[in-house]
Structures are given as structure tokens and as C-alpha cells.
Amino acid sequence: MRRQVEGSKAVAETVARCRxxxxxxxxxxxxxxxxxxxxxxxxxxxLTSCEYLMxxxxxxxxxxxxGASAAGARTYTATASQGLLFMAEAxxxxxxxxxxxxxxxxxxxxxxxxxxxxxxxxxxxxxxxGWVQLFASSNQEAVDLHVQAFVLAEQMSLPVMVCxxxxxxxxxxxxxxxxxxxxxxxxLPAFRPRQWLDPDHPVTIGAMVGPDAYTEVKYLMAxxxxxxxxxxxxxxxxxxxxxxxxxxxxxxxYRTDDAEVVLVVMGxxxxxxxxxxxxxxxxxxxxxxxxxxxxxxxxxxALHDALxxxxxAVVVNRAVATGPGGVLGQDVHVCAPTGTAVRxxxxxxxxxxxxxAGLVDxxxxxxxxxxxxxxxxxxxxxxxxxxxxxxxxxxxx
Amino acid sequence: xxxxxxxxxxxxxxxxxxxxxxxxxxxxxxxxxxxxxxxRACRGCGEALAARVVLxxxxxxxxxxxxxxxxxxxxxxxxxxxxxxxWQVAWLHSLFGNAAAVASGxxxxxxxxxxxxxxxxAQAGDGGTVDIGLGCLSGMFERNDDVLFICYxxxxxxxxxxxxxxxxxxxASTANxxxxxxxxxxSFGTGKSLPQIAMAHEIPYVATATVADLHDLxxxxxxxMGINGARYLHLLVPCPLGWGTxxxxxxxxxxxxxxxxxxxxxxxxxxTVTGVTPIRQPVPVEDYLRPQTRFAHLFRGEGRPEVVAxxxxxxxxxxxxxxxxxxxxxxxxxKDEVRT
Numbered sequence: 001m002r003r004q005v006e007g008s009k010a011v012a013e014t015v016a017r018c019r020x021x022x023x024x025x026x027x028x029x030x031x032x033x034x035x036x037x038x039x040x041x042x043x044x045x046x047l048t049s050c051e052y053l054m055x056x057x058x059x060x061x062x063x064x065x066x067g068a069s070a071a072g073a074r075t076y077t078a079t080a081s082q083g084l085l086f087m088a089e090a091x092x093x094x095x096x097x098x099x100x101x102x103x104x105x106x107x108x109x110x111x112x113x114x115x116x117x118x119x120x121x122x123x124x125x126x127x128x129x130g131w132v133q134l135f136a137s138s139n140q141e142a143v144d145l146h147v148q149a150f151v152l153a154e155q156m157s158l159p160v161m162v163c164x165x166x167x168x169x170x171x172x173x174x175x176x177x178x179x180x181x182x183x184x185x186x187x188l189p190a191f192r193p194r195q196w197l198d199p200d201h202p203v204t205i206g207a208m209v210g211p212d213a214y215t216e217v218k219y220l221m222a223x224x225x226x227x228x229x230x231x232x233x234x235x236x237x238x239x240x241x242x243x244x245x246x247x248x249x250x251x252x253x254y255r256t257d258d259a260e261v262v263l264v265v266m267g268x269x270x271x272x273x274x275x276x277x278x279x280x281x282x283x284x285x286x287x288x289x290x291x292x293x294x295x296x297x298x299x300x301x302a303l304h305d306a307l308x309x310x311x312x313a314v315v316v317n318r319a320v321a322t323g324p325g326g327v328l329g330q331d332v333h334v335c336a337p338t339g340t341a342v343r344x345x346x347x348x349x350x351x352x353x354x355x356x357a358g359l360v361d362x363x364x365x366x367x368x369x370x371x372x373x374x375x376x377x378x379x380x381x382x383x384x385x386x387x388x389x390x391x392x393x394x395x396x397x
Numbered sequence: 398x399x400x401x402x403x404x405x406x407x408x409x410x411x412x413x414x415x416x417x418x419x420x421x422x423x424x425x426x427x428x429x430x431x432x433x434x435x436x437r438a439c440r441g442c443g444e445a446l447a448a449r450v451v452l453x454x455x456x457x458x459x460x461x462x463x464x465x466x467x468x469x470x471x472x473x474x475x476x477x478x479x480x481x482x483x484w485q486v487a488w489l490h491s492l493f494g495n496a497a498a499v500a501s502g503x504x505x506x507x508x509x510x511x512x513x514x515x516x517x518x519a520q521a522g523d524g525g526t527v528d529i530g531l532g533c534l535s536g537m538f539e540r541n542d543d544v545l546f547i548c549y550x551x552x553x554x555x556x557x558x559x560x561x562x563x564x565x566x567x568x569a570s571t572a573n574x575x576x577x578x579x580x581x582x583x584s585f586g587t588g589k590s591l592p593q594i595a596m597a598h599e600i601p602y603v604a605t606a607t608v609a610d611l612h613d614l615x616x617x618x619x620x621x622m623g624i625n626g627a628r629y630l631h632l633l634v635p636c637p638l639g640w641g642t643x644x645x646x647x648x649x650x651x652x653x654x655x656x657x658x659x660x661x662x663x664x665x666x667x668x669t670v671t672g673v674t675p676i677r678q679p680v681p682v683e684d685y686l687r688p689q690t691r692f693a694h695l696f697r698g699e700g701r702p703e704v705v706a707x708x709x710x711x712x713x714x715x716x717x718x719x720x721x722x723x724x725x726x727x728x729x730x731x732k733d734e735v736r737t
Binding site: 021022024049050051053054055056057059060061063064065066067068069070071072073075089090093097197198199201202203204205206207208209210213 | 461462463464466467473474477478479480482484485486487488489490491492494495498499500501502503504505506507508509510511515532533535536539540
């Protein structure tokens with residue numbers, strides 16, 4: 001049913017309709033409204049047969065999910081920013097053990113300096129944790145991705161992270177179609193774990209693997225990640241059939257077919273970019289936007305195909321990297337067709353707004369021959385402040 | 398006479414002198430054998446001995462309806478070199494510092510899915526308990542999650558090469574507390590008592606035990622398994638490698654630790670001490686320290702009699718506080734001076 005609802009509440013209610021049996025969470029802004037709502041749903045008995053564990057840390061939250069999932073429960077947690085970093089040790093443990101945990105990350109910058117607002121530094125820092133990482137372009141997609149995440153996680157026996165922009169999505173009130181219980185039940189079968197802690201059929205889970213077999217274990221995990229790309233596309237197709245909406249999948253292209261310039265983005269900037277593209281198209285500029293919905297595993301082939309025949313791709317990175325380019329940008333560089341010039345900018349760090357006007361200017365500048373300053377251009381940098389501080393540093397003895 | 402013989406005799410001999418219903422689970426022919434032989438523990442490993450006794454007793458008490466969670470550490474490493482496993486019970490290892498939280502999650506899952514007849518036992522070494530695992534463990538305690546948590550305390554990071562932990566006693570030499578120059582080894586005034594921290598959470602049951610008294614150890618496991626909620630057993634398990642003792646001496650060293658007063662054996666319920674194992678034949682701490690090379694610097698050359706005396710004071714304070722000679726705690730004993 002479509003109704004005005006906050007993104008966090010819509011996600012919480014959707015998660016509840018996925019019938020998790022264990023939820024373990026630790027509060028951190030901007031994730032709090034999700035877990036608060038879930039705890040209410042458990043307390044009032046709307047979400048039945050579910051244990052809600054109020055743990056002492058995010059490390060404890062994910063660890064409890066690991067135990068619960070290994071004991072055969074459908075498990076869910078949510079976090080953000082420092083909380084995700086505090087989970088870092090347990091993230092590859094969950095994926096390595098093949099536990100289908102679903103987690104929401106309400107994307108937020110990481111400190112220092114401490115900053116509670118939105119960018120993608122948190123999730124991207126866990127790029128190689130072995131989790132599937134999906135980025136929602138809207139609150140509707142955030143809701144839909146959670147339903148798909150449980151299906152995908154349990155089908156592939158892999159943990160899935162659903163990333164939704166902190167505040168921009170989590171705290172936005174808008175019209176959202178929250179899937180009905182019957183529809184979710186029809187789409188998401190009951191959880192049948194591949195193996196679980198069963199006293200009648202005891203298994204050893206989490207043995208020590210030495211040089212003789214570690215490589216093979218890791219290789220097989222990588223192969224499963226690759227198969228996940230196909231599975232994800234299939235789940236999105238099935239979702240479209242069941243719910244009548246395009247949500248999820250690998251990429252979200254908009255007006256890219258004859259585009260001269262395509263903005264490559266992740267998360268809610270997609271909506272802003274689509275508005276910018278509409279404005280540019282109205283002015284006769286052939287612009288498009290390509291949203292990356294599935295960041296890990298990386299849909300390199302799909303991205304290559306999507307950019308084929310497009311002269312200019314501009315990657316909007318919402319995280320800083322100290323390497324040769326941005327985190328998202330480096331992946332795009334590697335996979336873009338040879339005929340596509342890839343340029344990278346950083347925008348929207350720590351909650352700085354990425355506006356339609358800013359993206360329109362970016363596209364126009366690229367068509368006017370503008371080139372980024374260095375491998376990574378801080379597009380929305382306050383040059384006056386930056387130059388003043390650099391000069392001050394240089395003046396130091 | 399029989400009880401005296403039991404005190405000083407072997408486990409098997411002592412067991413035969415007991416009534417049938419008082420004999421240990423470990424001595425019965427149909428014990429569960431939770432951890433099989435063939436694992437890679439060192440000779441004389443106190444942890445391997447304790448783990449076998451604990452889990453066989455827990456499994457029997459739970460009627461076979463039990464799953465286990467293990468922290469990273471010696472026990473995990475020596476029992477599961479893939480593709481081998483010494484475990485005949487359902488066993489999950491996740492990380493070093495999260496065994497308590499993982500076990501909480503297991504217990505929650507079993508409760509949520511209507512299988513709470515299955516009991517959860519978590520186990521860790523002292524590092525995984527008192528240091529890196531303390532946050533998760535405290536959370537498990539305060540939520541009163543239905544988990545029995547076992548700490549196999551060998552007083553240091555033995556798996557990584559014998560470094561100091563928060564459970565290493567003062568004056569012990571470890572790989573990073575060498576008694577070099579004027580150093581006494583591990584500093585006085587450091588370390589923590591996890592049993593007392595557990596008691597401060599007022600959980601239903603806390604107990605200490607050692608591999609020197611397997612009857613007592615089993616009885617406490619059986620008692621703990623009969624209680625719901627968070628329970629904590631802190632077991633002293635000598636480490637021949639880390640302590641520098643003969644592999645045949647493990648049980649004797651543990652017994653000397655108890656008799657010296659340095660390791661009080663007691664039980665507590667909801668934060669109050671309810672039972673103390675009295676020391677029948679007290680020994681000076683020197684008798685316990687001398688056989689261990691980690692304390693050899695205290696006796697080399699002219700020795701460090703002032704350090705031995707400080708350790709004796711520590712033992713005397715424990716003896717007074719827990720009433721170890723009388724078998725009941727001394728309420729008047731100063732509580733804020735237990736740390737040496």
C-alpha cells in the first residue's frame with residue numbers, strides 16, 4: 001500500500017514482513033529509526049517469533065547475527081559509519097562462513113573528523129569483505145532491495161548489505177509502497193539453512209584452514225560471488241513480475257542510449273542526476289545517468305556494455321581514496337570500453353549536498369573541454385579555504 | 398579415610414571409592430567423548446583435559462541437546478586443523494573476541510525457533526575472556542542470556558607464544574614481561590578477577606575450579622547446566638609450555654595453586670559467594686612457584702624474597718577474603734585490597 005512514511009520506518013516494516021527470527025542491533029545515527037521501529041514491532045507482537053537482542057556494540061550485533069544464522073535463524077542487523085567499521089572483523093567472518101545475514105547500512109561519513117552526515121566512505125571501506133553490497137537509489141528501492149536481499153542471501157548463502165543514504169533517504173518522508181505481508185510471503189520462501197548447529201547431526205563450523213586449502217576456499221567463494229551477479233538479476237526480474245516495479249538488479253540506466261555524457265553514480269544521487277539529465281535534455285544536451293545498484297560483486301561486464309558507444313563517463317565518487325582515483329571510479333576505469341573517456345570527481349562528502357545545478361554544471365563543463373584537476377577532482381571544494389590552509393601549512397618552519 | 402585418600406590419590410582411584418551415583422561422568426564407559434583423542438594439544442595441556450571433562454559433563458546433563466561456540470585460541474587451533482576435527486559435538490568458531498555474543502545469538506535463535514531445549518556452551522581462553530572478549534561477555538551477562546560460558550584460564554596468550562594477558566599473575570615471566578634488569582616480570586597492581594567481575598553482574602551462577610579436582614569441576618558443570626540464564630565457570634588450566642612445567646605435573650601444579658591460596662575455588666549465586674572449597678593442606682606460595690620456570694627468576698642466585706613475600710601476601714589476602722582455611726568467606730575481610 002502506498003502511503004506517506006519515513007524511509008527508515010518503511011524499511012523496518014518491510015524487514016519485519018520478511019519475518020526475521022533474530023534481530024541484533026546497536027544504535028548509531030542515522031540508522032536508529034530503523035531499529036527503534038523494529039523493536040516496537042517485536043514488543044507489540046506485530047513481528048512474532050523474533051528475538052530482538054540489544055547488544056553492547058556493533059561488533060556484538062554482527063557476532064550475535066553470526067551465531068543466530070549458524071543456528072538456523074533468519075537474521076538482520078543495521079548500522080552505519082563507525083558502527084560498520086567496528087563490525088569490520090566480523091564482516092569477512094560472516095561471508096567466509098557463508099551466513100545469509102541481511103544488514104542495512106545507513107551510509108554516513110567516517111571520522112576523524114567526526115561527521116554524522118551522508119557519504120559512502122563507510123560501505124566502500126568494506127568493499128572486499130565478501131558481502132554483497134547493494135545501493136538504493138530511492139526509498140522505494142531501499143524497501144524493495146531488502147525483500148530481494150533476503151531471497152538472494154539465502155539462495156546464495158551469502159550475507160547482503162543494503163546501503164541507503166543516511167538522512168537523505170533514512171529520514172525522508174515520502175510516498176512509499178511498503179510490500180504487503182502476503183506478497184512478501186509469496187516471494188520469500190521459508191529459510192532453509194545449508195548447514196546449522198544441530199546436536200543430532202553435529203558439524204564443525206569455522207575450522208582452521210592452512211596453506212594447503214585456503215586458496216581453494218577463497219577461489220570457490222569468489223566463484224560464488226560471480227554467480228551472485230546472475231542470481232541478483234534473476235531476483236530483480238522475479239520481483240518485477242511479482243510487484244510490478246523495477247528495483248534492484250545490477251545497474252540502473254536512465255536516458256543513456258544516445259548520450260554524449262553519462263554520470264555514473266551510486267545511491268540517492270541517482271534521483272538528483274536523473275533530474276539534471278532531464279533539464280539538460282530539455283536544453284538539447286544528450287546526457288544520461290548510470291546508477292550502480294550492485295557494487296559488490298562488481299558487475300564489470302554489465303557496466304562495459306552499458307557504457308559502450310558513450311564518449312564520456314563522469315564518475316561521481318562519494319568517498320575519498322588515496323590511490324589513483326576514487327573507489328568507484330577505479331572500478332569504472334578498469335571496465336569502461338576503450339572508446340569511453342572516464343573522468344572522476346569527488347562530491348558530497350560528509351553530507352555536502354549534491355545538487356541538480358551542480359551536476360548540470362559538471363556535464364556542461366565536460367562538454368566544454370574541462371578536465372579534472374589530477375586523478376581525482378574535489379568538485380565541490382571551497383578553493384578559498386583550501387588554498388589559505390595550504391599556504392599556512394607551507395609557511396610553517 | 399576414603400575422603401583423605403581421594404584428596405591425595407589419583408582421579409581413577411578416588412572415583413572407585415565413591416558410590417555409583419557419585420562417580421564422575423568422565424569415568425563412565427558411555428561418556429559422550431565430546432573432544433576425541435588425536436587433537437594437537439601439547440602434552441599435559443590443562444585446557445584439553447578441562448575441555449573434555451566440561452563438555453562431556455555438559456552434554457550428558459543436557460541429554461545430548463547441546464551446541465558449542467568456541468573463541469579463537471589454543472583450543473580452537475589444536476582441535477580443528479582442516480580437514481580434521483576433534484569435535485563430536487556441534488561446534489562453531491567465529492572470532493577471538495566474540496564467543497559470548499555469538500553464543501547469545503545462538504541462544505536467541507534457538508529460543509525464537511522453539512528449540513530452546515538445546516543448551517549453549519561457549520568456551521574461550523583467558524585472553525578471549527578477560528581481555529578481547531570482555532565487552533561481548535559483559536553484554537551476555539547483563540542480558541542474562543541463556544549461555545554457559547567457560548573460561549579456560551592458563552594465564553596468558555599461549556597460542557601466540559606466551560605473552561601477558563589481563564589474567565597473568567604478578568611476577569610471571571612471559572614473552573613480553575621478561576624479568577630484565579630490575580623488573581620482577583609481570584607488574585604488581587595489574588590484572589583483573591573475571592569471576593568477581595562476573596559476580597558484579599549478579600548472574601545466576603559463577604564458579605571457579607581447576608583440573609586438580611575433576612569431581613568438583615564436573616559437579617559445577619552439572620550444577621551450571623541445571624540453571625537457566627547467564628552462567629560463568631572460570632577454570633585454572635596449567636600450561637606446561639607457558640608456565641615451564643613438566644607435562645606430567647599439570648594436575649599437581651593446579652592443586653598447588655589452590656593449596657597456596659593463589660587460586661580461590663568458590664561458587665557464587667546472584668552476586669553472593671555461596672560456597673568455598675576449603676584448603677585442607679595449605680602450602681606456602683613458594684611451593685607453587687618453584688616448579689614453574691616463569692617464576693624461576695624469583696629463586697635464581699640470591700633470589701627475590703621480597704617478591705615471593707608480596708605474592709604470599711596476595712595469597713593470604715585471598716585466604717582471608719574467601720575464608721579458604723575455614724571454608725566460608727570472611728565478611729569482615731577488606732574487599733578493596735585483594736589486588737596486590
